[in-house]
Amino acid sequence: MTTLEERIENSKTSIFKAVFPNTTNHYDTLFGGTAMHLMDEVAFITATRFSRQIMVTVSSDRIDFKKPIPAGTIVELIGKVNHVGNTSLKVNVEIYIEQMYAEGRELAVHGDFTFVAIDENKKPVQVIK
Numbered sequence: 001m002t003t004l005e006e007r008i009e010n011s012k013t014s015i016f017k018a019v020f021p022n023t024t025n026h027y028d029t030l031f032g033g034t035a036m037h038l039m040d041e042v043a044f045i046t047a048t049r050f051s052r053q054i055m056v057t058v059s060s061d062r063i064d065f066k067k068p069i070p071a072g073t074i075v076e077l078i079g080k081v082n083h084v085g086n087t088s089l090k091v092n093v094e095i096y097i098e099q100m101y102a103e104g105r106e107l108a109v110h111g112d113f114t115f116v117a118i119d120e121n122k123k124p125v126q127v128i129k
Contacts, residue, residue, distance in 0.1 A: 063111030
């Protein structure tokens with residue numbers, strides 16, 4: 001039997017993406033809506049890997065855009081469960097920027113997403129801890 005801490009660590013999810021021009025805005029930086037879409041996807045995968053239940057997004061509590069993400073960079077999105085309630089859980093997602101041809105990385109965006117576990121009738125159920 002794994003502990004809650006082990007399950008949180010095992011469900012940590014990391015995805016890399018290249019920032020291509022079709023995902024940028026008129027400032028040649030990653031469109032905010034695209035960033036939020038990617039963050040929700042990573043958060044969903046993280047929540048599902050933690051619970052192995054049907055999970056749905058119920059809110060994005062706060063998304064802070066700290067730095068613009070230029071076209072031609074690589075981003076890493078990292079999702080980690082940071083709270084487990086009765087029927088819900090919270091996932092923190094961070095986006096880091098990496099230059100393609102230079103070392104180093106920096107935090108660009110972070111946010112929290114809340115998910116609820118549901119049954120086949122779309123009713124909330126207990127999150128398996």
